[in-house]
Amino acid sequence: MHFNTLQHxxxxxxxxxxxxxxxxxxxxxxIRNNKHLNxxxxxxEAEALANANQVDKKVQNKNQGKLAGxxxxxxxxxxxxxxxxxxxxxxxxxxxxxxxxxxxxRLLDEDAIIIGRLNCDEFAMGASNENSAYGPVLNAQDNxxxxxxxxxxxxxxxxxxxxxxxxxxxxxxxxxxxxxxTGTFGMKPTYGRVSRWGLLAYASSFDQIGPVTSSVExxxxxxxxxxxxDENDATVSETAVPAYSKNLKSSGKKRIAVFEDCLTADGLAxxxxxxxxxxxxxxxxxxxxxxxxxxxxxxxxxxxxxxLTTAEASSNLSRYSGLLYGHRSTEAHDLxxxxxxxxxxxxxxxxxxxxxxxxxxxxxxxYDAYYTKAQKVRRIIQQETEKIxxxxxxxxxxxxxxxxxxxxxxxxxPIAMYLADIFTVQAPLAGIPAISLPTGxxxxxxxxxxxxxxxxxxxxxxxNMSKYLxxxxxx
Amino acid sequence: xxxxxxxxxxxxxxxxxSFKSEDKDKIKSELGQILNFCEKLNxxxxxxxxxxxxxxxxxxxxxxxxxxxxxxxxxxxxxxxDADSDYFRVPKVIKK
Numbered sequence: 001m002h003f004n005t006l007q008h009x010x011x012x013x014x015x016x017x018x019x020x021x022x023x024x025x026x027x028x029x030x031i032r033n034n035k036h037l038n039x040x041x042x043x044x045e046a047e048a049l050a051n052a053n054q055v056d057k058k059v060q061n062k063n064q065g066k067l068a069g070x071x072x073x074x075x076x077x078x079x080x081x082x083x084x085x086x087x088x089x090x091x092x093x094x095x096x097x098x099x100x101x102x103x104x105x106r107l108l109d110e111d112a113i114i115i116g117r118l119n120c121d122e123f124a125m126g127a128s129n130e131n132s133a134y135g136p137v138l139n140a141q142d143n144x145x146x147x148x149x150x151x152x153x154x155x156x157x158x159x160x161x162x163x164x165x166x167x168x169x170x171x172x173x174x175x176x177x178x179x180x181x182t183g184t185f186g187m188k189p190t191y192g193r194v195s196r197w198g199l200l201a202y203a204s205s206f207d208q209i210g211p212v213t214s215s216v217e218x219x220x221x222x223x224x225x226x227x228x229x230d231e232n233d234a235t236v237s238e239t240a241v242p243a244y245s246k247n248l249k250s251s252g253k254k255r256i257a258v259f260e261d262c263l264t265a266d267g268l269a270x271x272x273x274x275x276x277x278x279x280x281x282x283x284x285x286x287x288x289x290x291x292x293x294x295x296x297x298x299x300x301x302x303x304x305x306x307x308l309t310t311a312e313a314s315s316n317l318s319r320y321s322g323l324l325y326g327h328r329s330t331e332a333h334d335l336x337x338x339x340x341x342x343x344x345x346x347x348x349x350x351x352x353x354x355x356x357x358x359x360x361x362x363x364x365x366x367y368d369a370y371y372t373k374a375q376k377v378r379r380i381i382q383q384e385t386e387k388i389x390x391x392x393x394x395x396x397x398x399x400x401x402x403x404x405x406x407x408x409x410x411x412x413x414p415i416a417m418y419l420a421d422i423f424t425v426q427a428p429l430a431g432i433p434a435i436s437l438p439t440g441x442x443x444x445x446x447x448x449x450x451x452x453x454x455x456x457x458x459x460x461x462x463x464n465m466s467k468y469l470x471x472x473x474x475x
Numbered sequence: 476x477x478x479x480x481x482x483x484x485x486x487x488x489x490x491x492x493s494f495k496s497e498d499k500d501k502i503k504s505e506l507g508q509i510l511n512f513c514e515k516l517n518x519x520x521x522x523x524x525x526x527x528x529x530x531x532x533x534x535x536x537x538x539x540x541x542x543x544x545x546x547x548x549x550x551x552x553x554x555x556x557d558a559d560s561d562y563f564r565v566p567k568v569i570k571k
Contacts, residue, residue, distance in 0.1 A: 098550040191530045205530045231538060235531040303513040314490060321491070323565050328556035335568050339491040352492055356502060357509050359490040360482075370513060375526030377516050382527060414505055415512050431530045456532070 001026045005217040006070055006164070007245075013059055013069045020052035020059070020069055020113060027071050027115060031162045037138045039156040041076050042084060043116040051113045058111060065111035067225060070218075072107060073157045073166040076117045077124055078209065079198035080104050087200045088132035089122045091320050091327045091346025101198025102233065103167060103209050103226040110225050115163050118153030122348045123317065124174055124202045126150045127420040130411050131350045138407075139181060141446060145404040148178030148420075154212045155182040165213045165222055169199055171206045172305050173399075173424025176436035176451060178212070180399035183438040183447030185213045185466075189223065190456050191431035192237040195230035203312035206305075206428040216467040219435070220244035223459060242460045250468040253287050257392040259295040262423065269402045272448055275440040276398055279450055282472050283396075290396070293388060297381055302418055304381065305425040307361050307374035313351075314358025320346065353414065378429055385430040389455040394465055397423050399436040399449035423451060433459050435466045439473040476510040478503050 001023065003009035012018045031043055048071070058064040074080060077087040079097035081104075086092040100108075107114065121131040129137040129152025137152040139145040140160040147156045151168030155178035158166050168175040170188035179186025187210045194209045201207060211222040224244040230236050258280060263273060280290050322328040322342025329341035347355070361370035388395060401422060410417045427434035433456075436449035452469065454462040483503055487493055494502050548561065557564040 095554050098546060098553055192532065234533065234536055237532060238536075297519075300516055300519055303515045306509065307513050307516070318491075322556065324563060325554035326556070332566060334566050334570075338566050340493050343491050344493045347492070352494075353502065353505055353509070355490045355492065356483075356486050356506055359486045360506065360510065361513075363486070363489065370510075370516075372526050373516050373521060374513075375528060376521035376524040377519055379524050379527035380519065380521065415508060418512075 005215050006067070006221050007217060009069045020055045021049060023069060024048050024052040024071055024113060024115065027161075027163055030160065031116075034140070034160050034162060036143070037140055037156050037160060038119055038135050039137050039153040039160065039162055040073070040116045041086070041088070041119050041134055041153070044083070044114060048113050048115045055111045055113060065109060067107060067110040067112040067221065070112045070222070071115050071164045072112050072222075073116050073118045073154060073163040074104070074114060075120050075151050075154050075166065075168045077120060077169055077200040078104060078167060079200070080114060080117075083117065085117065085200065087123045088120050088134055089346065089348065089351070090133045091343070093327060095325055097198075099198060102195035102230045104198065106225050118151075118157055118166055120153055120168075121150035122351050123200070123313070124150040124169055124171055125313070125350050125354055127173070127177055127417050128405070128407075128410065129153065129178070130407065131348060133348055136407060139404050141183070142404070144406055145446070146181065146407055148181035148400075148404060150174040151212065152178050155179055155184055155186065158182070158184045158212045158214055165211055165218055167209055168212050169202075169207055169209050170428065171203050171309060172428055173421040175210045175212060176399050176424050176434060176449070177420060179436040179438070180447070180449030181404035185216060185219055185438060186436045186449075187211055187219050187223065188427055188434050189227065189459060190237075190433045191428070192235050193227050193433070193457065193459065195233040195236050197230055197232035201316040203309035204316060205312060206309060208428070216463055216470060217245065217248060220248045220463050237457065239457045244460055244463055247460055247464075248467060249464055250471055251464045252283070252468040252472070254393040254465060255289045255291070255391070256283060257291055257293045257388050257395045259298070259395070259397060260292045261295050261298045262397045265298060265401065265422065267401045267419070268398065269442070271442050272398050272401065272440060275448075276396075276450065279396065279439065279469070279473060283469070286472060291392070295384065295388070297384060298422065300377055301381060301425045301429060302422055304374045304377045305421070305429060306357070306418060307370050308378060310354045310358035311362050311371050312358070314355045314362060317347075317351070317355055322346075350414075381426065382430040385426060385432065386455070389432070393454070393461065395453040397451050397453070399423060399451040403442045403444070403446035403448045427453050432456055433462055435462055437466055437470050439470060476507060476514065478507045478510070
């Protein structure tokens with residue numbers, strides 16, 4: 001059972017040649033056959049089938065929503081009423097959502113079928129999915145390799161055909177980096193495009209929810225449903241949400257900037273560099289203007305990202321106190337030891353590292369030297385990025401410097417792990433949208449992505465260009 | 476940046492975390508590495524640059540002040556580690 005796009009699936013659905021129940025059953029079978037990948041923390045089997053049955057009835061009555069037939073998985077940091085959500089952390093073991101994330105409300109209103117919740121790095125902190133309290137997710141293409149992170153379960157669920165689309169969240173690359181490692185499409189929307197209400201917070205000035213899909217078409221269809229103003233999240237823009245899927249057309253003949261500094265970056269795999277050069281040649285040959293520009297900030301982006309996100313994380317994660325919800329230590333005997341013991345037992349090592357780093361950069365002696373300094377550097381990165389996007393329609397760069405690395409390879413070296421995000425942190429630092437496209441394959445057969453970034457709220461152009469570039473690279 | 480035992484003590488007090496001896500050495504060295512890595516930012520001249528604080532393009536967005544129900548009591552208490560029918564229960568705060 002395979003449909004290239006949701007639109008194609010819906011044509012078959014309306015024609016009565018397939019039913020939502022059949023589609024869900026087929027995914028459930030794939031999930032059962034791929035348990036070893038550890039992509040799902042929980043499968044909502046009976047519920048998904050019951051909902052599929054309801055949507056089938058709506059299709060018969062011709063009153064189905066825009067996402068009828070879409071089977072979707074949620075990263076385990078997106079709230080869904082009555083269902084567990086844990087951010088893959090022991091500290092939220094047993095926690096049940098008491099309200100829906102806005103994105104969940106919108107998906108359900110359009111008859112999407114939610115099939116389960118997906119493994120990720122604990123509190124979305126990681127680039128390999130090895131930081132989950134529920135064990136690593138395996139890359140479906142090569143089980144000895146990581147799927148990337150933090151939305152590793154989301155990426156593998158789409159890679160292994162365990163659901164049609166998955167929602168992830170992207171703070172420094174957590175959707176696009178695993179998309180690159182798994183040969184899927186991944187998008188981080190503009191900051192303020194999609195409501196964060198009901199998303200378990202990591203770094204609030206970076207976090208955005210976005211889709212992992214197997215086509216640009218599906219990405220457009222899902223984004224237009226989840227995007228737009230929300231009274232529960234004041235950072236969401238009033239900027240009108242275009243009908244992304246209806247307006248989707250392959251369109252090139254654009255002006256594209258490529259950073260010389262990316263092509264010469266240490267650690268960029270030669271095959272990825274060659275592939276990027278091939279893309280540049282193909283774009284030029286097809287009438288696009290591609291120019292090399294200098295962007296001498298590459299080495300500052302990951303440090304800037306870490307100072308700011310650890311600061312925000314230390315503040316956001318102070319809510320896990322053992323008092324109102326989540327894990328409470330049985331060893332504690334008074335209020336102070338309840339805080340300390342519950343948090344010490346509940347959080348994993350990477351989360352503790354980041355809380356400690358964030359506490360340091362926010363402490364009064366070091367606040368200006370680290371935190372304010374990083375906010376100033378963020379301003380420079382945003383301004384310089386916007387300057388380039390005044391002259392050019394898009395910036396083209398690799399998504400990741402390498403293909404998926406081996407499990408355990410970087411687990412003991414936090415800095416090496418952080419550098420896996422070197423090409424993905426720019427978009428969230430600047431607040432702009434970016435898409436990773438699965439255009440590349442190493443000699444080993446492992447996939448990798450190319451990334452396009454566009455100006456604030458230009459998701460439509462970005463989707464159109466992505467469709468164009470993907471088709472161009474297929475030829 | 477050299478991180479001392481004293482610094483780890485202060486930070487873990489603020490962060491409400493505790494580290495046993497072997498974990499303490501590990502976090503000490505890792506934190507030092509991370510902060511050294513972040514000191515790279517000092518190479519950039521940021522004289523006269525305003526810190527970027529808010530990423531949203533919206534300012535002073537006002538909405539009507541309408542009273543609406545939020546979480547009801549039973550939902551609010553649903554995930555409590557300890558509660559009675561009306562209140563969260565927490566360990567004793569005042570020492571006698």
